[in-house]
Amino acid sequence: MLLAVDAGNTNIVFALVESGQIRARWRIATDPRRTADEYAVWLSQLLGLEGFTMATVTGVIIGTVVPRALHNLQVLAQKYFKTEAVIAGKGDAGWGFQLDVEEPEQLGADRALNCIAAHANHPGDLIIIDFGTATTFDVIDFKGTYKGGVIAPGINLSLDALVTAAAKLPRIAIEAPHGNNSVIGRNTVDQMQIGIYWGYVAMIEGLVARTKAEIGRPSKVIATGGLAVLFEKQTPVFDVIEPDLTIQGLAMLWERSKV
Known part of the structure; x- marks a missing residue:
């Protein structure tokens, strides 16, 4: 095993x-x-x-x-x-796909593994969003070529920076604001939750819309990472959520390396 x-x-x-x-x-x-x-x-x-x-x-x-x-x-x-x-990424376990970017050696192993699994599981152009320490967006075309992406601060990093820099702001849980989805907060905690949560949703939706427009073809959006489910019910932007995409990529790379 x-x-x-x-x-x-x-x-x-x-x-x-x-x-x-x-x-x-x-x-x-x-x-x-x-x-x-x-x-x-x-x-x-x-x-x-x-x-x-x-x-x-x-x-x-x-x-x-x-x-x-x-x-x-x-x-x-x-x-x-x-x-x-x-x-992963070394010797017989090389990535096995073309990296059409300026610094291919800088692509993180987790992102490369996500690309391997996503392309194997889904046809067409893909946008992969990984919610980890950083939130990354990766673009693979229908041929399986890596075209580039985006690196943004993860939602926990964003919250940590806000709480650390502002002495009077409390540490809060990251969750969808309760109530009627209003973006006008009536108290400090609600305002923080709205800013962090809905601000992050707006970033995701905005970057996906811009990325799709730049690709110019229909593209499937795949979300992965532990925090992906946090946004699943609040935005229609994800086509698929695959929490174990990186592990899938590792298993596929292992099989390929043994051929």
């Missing part, structure tokens, strides 16, 4: 994948100082709770946007799973 590891700026997701299906997944805060031994203790207990053992894992693939986290994850694969981890 494959252990797919998606190491992001905020969290690392470990997923057990069998025949393209996710059997279990776990999430831990990203900390480059965490050792292979610490990962192993944590994972062995979680595997046991799901009825698996360390021996269940026969292959490991890692996609990371945190270079400092990579070494200890590779040691984890070597020491505890007795295998060399495949690194």
Whole structure:
């Protein structure tokens, strides 16, 4: 069984994948100082709770946007799973699609993996929105060529910046404002929720509209990332929500690397 590891700026997701299906997944805060031994203790207990053992894992693939986290994850694969981890984007696990941008080497692994899975699952031109530490928009044409995208602050980063810079503003939960969807807040908390939430919805809708106009052809919008469901009921802009797009991309890249 494959252990797919998606190491992001905020969290690392470990997923057990069998025949393209996710059997279990776990999430831990990203900390480059965490050792292979610490990962192993944590994972062995979680595997046991799901009825698996360390021996269940026969292959490991890692996609990371945190270079400092990579070494200890590779040691984890070597020491505890007795295998060399495949690194997404390297060697036989190269991306396998054309990057029509000025600095192709700068494309983050998570975004590339999203592109692999999205293009495999959906025909035509695609706009992929990933709600993570940053909110990214990626554009793939109908041939599977990466054309570029947008990087915006994630909604949690936006809220953190607002609360940190304004001494009298409280920390609030990120959620759709209650009531009648009014954008005229009657108190401080409501005004903050409106600004953060509806402001973010407006950004998403505005960027998607501009991107579609620039593409000039019908385009499907695919949302992924943990916070995608936060906006699902409040905007019709998403055609599909696929929370596990990055893990799907890792599993597909693993299969391709073994051919």
